[in-house]
Amino acid sequence: MHIFYSKAALIAYLKTIKTANSTIGFVPTMGALHQGHLALMQRSLKENNDTVVSIFVNPTQFNNPEDLAKYPRTLEEDVKKMRTLSDKIILYAPSVDDIYEGNTVSQTFDFDGLENQMEGKFRPGHFNGVGTIVKRLFEIVTPTNAYFGEKDFQQLQIVKKLVEKTHLPVNIVGCPIFREENQLAMSSRNERLTADERKEAAIIYKILTEAKDFFQNHSPQETVEFVENSFKDNQEFELEYFVIADESTLLSIDQKENDKNYRAFIAVFVNSIRLIDTISLN
Numbered sequence: 001m002h003i004f005y006s007k008a009a010l011i012a013y014l015k016t017i018k019t020a021n022s023t024i025g026f027v028p029t030m031g032a033l034h035q036g037h038l039a040l041m042q043r044s045l046k047e048n049n050d051t052v053v054s055i056f057v058n059p060t061q062f063n064n065p066e067d068l069a070k071y072p073r074t075l076e077e078d079v080k081k082m083r084t085l086s087d088k089i090i091l092y093a094p095s096v097d098d099i100y101e102g103n104t105v106s107q108t109f110d111f112d113g114l115e116n117q118m119e120g121k122f123r124p125g126h127f128n129g130v131g132t133i134v135k136r137l138f139e140i141v142t143p144t145n146a147y148f149g150e151k152d153f154q155q156l157q158i159v160k161k162l163v164e165k166t167h168l169p170v171n172i173v174g175c176p177i178f179r180e181e182n183q184l185a186m187s188s189r190n191e192r193l194t195a196d197e198r199k200e201a202a203i204i205y206k207i208l209t210e211a212k213d214f215f216q217n218h219s220p221q222e223t224v225e226f227v228e229n230s231f232k233d234n235q236e237f238e239l240e241y242f243v244i245a246d247e248s249t250l251l252s253i254d255q256k257e258n259d260k261n262y263r264a265f266i267a268v269f270v271n272s273i274r275l276i277d278t279i280s281l282n
């Protein structure tokens with residue numbers, strides 16, 4: 001496996017392997033790899049000549065310093081996991097300085113309102129940080145295809161908008177959510193849960209699927225109340241938000257309309273650990 005810690009070395013290497021018709025697949029991550037990340041890599045390996053994976057815990061997208069400090073960093077184990085997939089993966093694991101060159105701040109973006117709901121509302125500045133790092137990584141890696149998970153559905157829509165607005169020549173590929181055996185969405189933050197919490201966190205997806213059924217015969221507002229009440233019965237989980245939104249605008253809805261795609265989004269605290277999940281309602 002090729003591992004690069006500096007953009008200069010990565011860019012020089014990519015120049016030696018790129019040909020007129022070759023494709024580069026790119027999987028940006030923050031590390032602490034799990035099966036969800038590995039599935040994105042497998043897809044990239046299958047669909048491209050070369051695959052670059054980045055591991056970088058991006059400080060500018062964290063609004064909560066404790067969340068940043070406690071974010072799991074497991075580079076050695078991550079490398080081992082990637083090796084089980086393919087020795088051909090090109091890993092870019094930069095320092096903060098290599099990316100930000102002494103100026104660790106976000107650019108400000110206008111994502112046509114996609115940034116104002118849910119994760120953007122509850123993590124102020126988050127999507128400016130995501131936009132800044134994703135744009136920078138795209139400029140360094142120059143991917144043909146870039147792979148993002150639907151667990152971060154709002155992020156996926158925002159990255160598509162970023163590409164549309166900046167005219168970067170990259171195709172964004174959304175990939176399905178990988179779940180643990182108990183259906184909890186895989187997440188690097190799951191590593192911070194105790195064994196019991198991890199087991200009990202299955203309730204998040206259970207309530208989401210119940211909400212999906214409930215929504216078929218009830219209004220959006222009634223469905224929101226149904227979910228809020230379900231969490232009141234589960235005191236160890238603190239619901240931050242449950243939103244039913246139009247999948248394309250991400251705006252929450254008051255009424256159902258025909259021919260629209262709707263999706264439910266949820267963020268829940270287990271202790272101080274924040275987990276998100278989402279489900280299509282169609």
Ligand SMILES: Nc1ncnc2c1ncn2[C@@H]1O[C@H](COP(=O)(O)OP(=O)(O)OP(=O)(O)O)[C@@H](O)[C@H]1O
Binds near residue numbers: 036037178179185189
């Ligand atoms: N369970 C999953 N299934 C599919 N893709 C996923 C899953 N979890 C994360 N991803 C995707 O992997 C990429 C890197 O995500 P990231 O490194 O933030 O991992 P994460 O598990 O989402 O971490 P956390 O949930 O703690 O933020 C993103 O595109 C994300 O959507």
Ligand SMILES: CC(C)(CO)[C@@H](O)C(=O)[O-]
Binds near residue numbers: 155
């Ligand atoms: C896309 C990303 C790697 C940018 O830091 C991050 O937001 C993530 O892991 O989803």
Ligand code: BAL
Binds near residue numbers: 061152
């Ligand atoms: N998975 C999105 C990255 C974050 O939580 O900051």
